[in-house]
Amino acid sequence: MKPEDLPLLKSVSAPAAHPDGTRAVVSVIRPDFDADSYVGQLWTVPLDPEKLPRRLTRGFRDTAPAFSPDGLVLAFLRVTADGKPQLHVVEAAGGEPQVLTNARLGVSSFAWSPDSHSIVFGARTPDDGRYGTLDGVSAGAEEARLITDYKYRMNGVGYTADKPVQLYIVDVPELDEEPRVAPAGRALKARKAAQGALSKNGPEPDSAKNAEDAAADSLLPQARQLTFAATDHSGESFSTDGRFVYFVAALHEGSDHDLEAGIYRVSVSGGEPEAVKATNSGRQTVAAARQSRDGKWLFFLAQELGPSGQDFVARNTALYVMPADGGEAGILSDVETMDLAGGAGGLELRGPDSVLLLNNAQGTVELLEFGATGNHSLLVHGDRVVTGAASAGGGPVVVSFSDASTAGDVAALEDGQLRLLTDFSAELRLRAEIIEPRELTFNSADGYPVHGWLVLPPGKGPHPVLLNIHGGPFAQYTVALFDEAQVYAAAGYAVLMCNPRGSAGYGQAHGRAIKEKMGTVDMQDVLSFLDGALAKFQELDGGALGIMGGSYGGYLTAWTISQDHRFKAAIVERGFLDPVSFIGSSDIGWFFGGEYTGSTEEQMAAQSPMATVRSVRTPSLVIHSEEDLRCPVEQGQRYFTALKQQGVDAAFLVFPGENHELSRSGTPHHRKQRFEELLRWWARYLPTRANP
Template sequence: MKPEQLSLLNSVSAPAIHPDGTKAVVSVTRPDFDADSYVGQLWSIPLDTTKHPRRITRGFKDTSPAFSPDGLVLAFLRSEPDGKPQLFVVEAAGGEPQRITDQHAGVGSFEWAPDSHRIAFAARVPEQGRYGTVDGVTAGGEDGRLITTNQYRANGLGYTSDQRQQLFVVEVPELGGEPAVALRGRAAHEQPARVVSGVPAARQITFGDADHESACFSADGSQLYFVAGLQEGHDEDLVTSIYRVDASGGQPIAVEPSTGKLQTVAEVRTSTDGQWLFYLAQDMGETGRDFVARNTSLHAMPIGGGEATRLTDVEYLDVSGPLEPSGPASVLVLNTALGSVELLDVPAEGGITPLVHGARVVIGATVAANGEIAVSYSDATTVGDVASLERGELRLLTDFSAGLRNNSRVSEPLDVEATSEDGHPIHGWLVLPDGPGPHPVLLNIHGGPFAQYTGAYFDEAQVYAAAGYAVVMCNPRGSSGYGQAHGRAIKQRMGTVDMRDVLAFLDSALAAVDALDEDRVGIMGGSYGGYLTAWTIAHDHRFKASIVERGFLDPVSFTGSSDIGWFFGGEYTGGTPEQMAAQSPMAVAGAVTTPTLVVHSENDLRCPIEQGQRYYSQLKSQGVETALLVFPGEDHELSRSGTPHHRRQRFEHILRWWAKFLPTASNQPDAPK
């Protein structure tokens, strides 16, 4: 894959299956260079393979499809080129979509009521005078902000305390009815108070000083359940809980498990039989902030609260949503495991049935009333496709990555096992370019650190392999998917066993594969991967060059500048000056001699740009060959969801850097001008 082929990456959403099981609908989005944005529409996927998938909407960016419980209406989010996502509905049999929200900041997520006549949705409510709510008042002209809390901004969003996410309920209009028309002439003069917008009025249900998330209706539709941090002292910890509120409005009531543990609840879903609350949660220790490498577990408790049962093993399973009902009292969940993402079916009474496993990354799945299951997934040869699950086997229904495979070679990753110096097993992959070699090698380190590489299609590895590089990547201690002990091994020990693991994995690959050139090796990584890259080149000088991207580089300044700085560094490195210095790349930057490209984004609030600027300045001052690549308007997610132009340009700069220090036949330095 070449940087200019980013537009061939078709990403597929979790599927929405029709209640009758005949079809599923997904959104298919891709980077578009002409729009310098992400575009996409909804596709209908027949589960009958004699019929063909087809595009059913024509919006600029249509996402998040969901059928009403009665199957008559399809709801989705639509974004215009410079607009915010709004909620639209269309008859499931086809027709013209109708917009039913007009939220200033757009709609974030939504959920159908059981009666198929109402939808609950989440939207940020900006304070009057901010974020363009008053004509003529720009961002630079807003009133000053007086900040007294720890949690006041978030990467990709900015300030949060003056635009809390609240929950709303909107009535879905009769789609077959006559559309409203704008008043004109005498009617406009005689009825000035009547405004006809065609958008029904939504009722705001929550008003608390916190973000309200994961709304779902009770089985009878009378109540809304949601997740928020509304407890006293919520600014001092990471605890969130489940609440219930009347679907027509009122005071929220906490629905608490009897365990008494401090938890972060990520998602809640009512069972279709109305008896249970399923929810995903992480234990946060005694402080409510001990988040390091905490696996997420699925729990079930009675609908009114009380004794909660943990349904998944907290040590070895790390589950996530979307929670989708699979029966009257069971749900589907995803499980991060050994470089894959599995699909599990879990009933409230206990027991787990694996449905999809192996070398795949499941994106989402839904179950129809007749038991048909639609699954979206990615693997080594597809960015995303849809399949039906039949007798434990996936039956492929789409081929959205055909254009990618037809126009570029897909280098399938080789599964590799290695052993660290203390005997700990390390799992990872090797992606080889064409030709016999010996190939220069790029050691890639993932972010997180509690995250994982997988064997699924990875644009980074494919771009580098196409340019002639062998890509080595693994999941060292600190990563997710291999149990909590594996993830928590670097708590207050960053840069120890994790560095030894990635170097042992690299050495093992170099020794085992003759096609790798052990004398021409580079190292690179982003976020935590930027941290470990910067830390490693201060201790190991074998690398011809390095790239440190959006790195966590100085725990001291990170504490006061990052959106998560108030808790992250203290939990990972420990909070004393001595602990921070012992694990700080800035503290050992003086030992670096490796040529280093530092990449950062101006709007990165997760690892603020000062981290990269100060690191670059330090290397520059001591004579290390270095450069600082800064992207305006981008945040911490540049490499994954930045504008298509910047994503392509980022790849081009990275390849130029490697061409300078590790040239290949297909990636040569620029000719002098």
């Protein structure tokens, strides 16, 4: 795979299963160089093997499909080339989509009511006077922000306190009704005159929108706001009887000083939200909650946070269940060995009292089903990464997944086996040579097993070796197709990737092994994995080594080259490089470093790449994004400057307009340029025939 092949990477959303069990709908999205954005549409995927998938919509970017419970309507989010995501509906059989919202900052998520007549949705809601709510007032001319809380920014979002996610409910119109039309000519003139008269006697309507905007909004069904607290409200879903909306938020006293989030519900007719509490739970952060179809139970995913309410390090997410109105909660999963997640739309129900869940498991992601009474079964496992699942109408479970040869596809689970329904990566395999990774395990210096993969380029070798280190640190490399490894291998490099202690997917003890001990056994593990591979494979050139990583991977790369000088060059990307300055500059700095490195000066210095930077001799490319709030650009600036001051060959690559997610969801042009600069750096120090 080459950098110019990025548009061939088609990602597939979690499926929406039609209630009659005959078909599913997914969103298929890909990078596009012409638009310098991500484009894609909804596809309908029949479960009948005689029928082929087909494109269902033709928007710029259509995502998050969801059928109404009665199966008559399909809702989804649509983004125009210059707009924000807005909620749309279309007849399930096809037709012209209708827009339901005009949220200034876009709709983030939504869920259907049980009677199929309304939808609850979340949208960032700006304070008056901010984010274009006052005509003629630009971002630079807005009022100053007085900040008193820790939680005021988020990577990829910016300031959050002045635009919290609020929940709204909107009625879905009859789709066969004659569409309304906007007033024009005399009618628009009359509307403007009426608005002018109103403005003389009181505040202008619609937060000072002009008449044309108000006229356009009048064509849409009116949404009612359900939540109003100055914090994010997420994970919305209706109660089984349709009377309440459940959601997750941090509405408790002292919420600025901990990571807790709880379950709440609000009446669809409005009013104050009420907490739905587990009487026997400790301090937790709830990730998702949903009532069972039979109405008896409330499933929820949560992480324990310890007595401080901040101890998030390597905490597996567990599944709990309690009575729908609150009460004693039971844990359904093994919190030590299972790390669970819902799909993109939250918890997916199956049957009257069971739920489908994803589980991070040793470089794979499995699909499991849990019942409210404690029974569970493993539905999909093996060398793949399940990304979503749905079941409806007694039909088979429909699964979206990726593996070594596909960036995303859809399959039906039948008799315990997956039957492939799509082949969205056919063009990728045809035009770009995809190399299947080899699974490996080597013992660390203390005998601990380290699991990972080798992607070996074509040819006899010996090949230069790139040791890749993932971010997180509580994350994992997986068996799924990884564009980075494929690009480097195509350029002639052998790519080594492993999941050292600190990673997810191998149990909490594995993940928590580096709490207040970063750069110890984790560095030992990645270097032992490298040494094991060099000893096993003659095709690897032990004299031509590079090391690279992003975020925590950038941290461990910078830490390693201060102590191990065998590498010809390094790439330190979006790194956590100075625990001291990170505290005040990162969106998570107020708690992250203290939990991982400890909070004393001595602890931070003992685990800080900036504290050991004067020992670095390895030529290093430092990469950062200007809008990165997770590992702010000052981390890279200071590290690069320190390298230069001591005469190390260094370069600093800075991307404007990008944040911490550049390598995964940055603009296609910048993602391609990033690959080109990476290969240019490796060509300088580790040239190959394919990358001279």
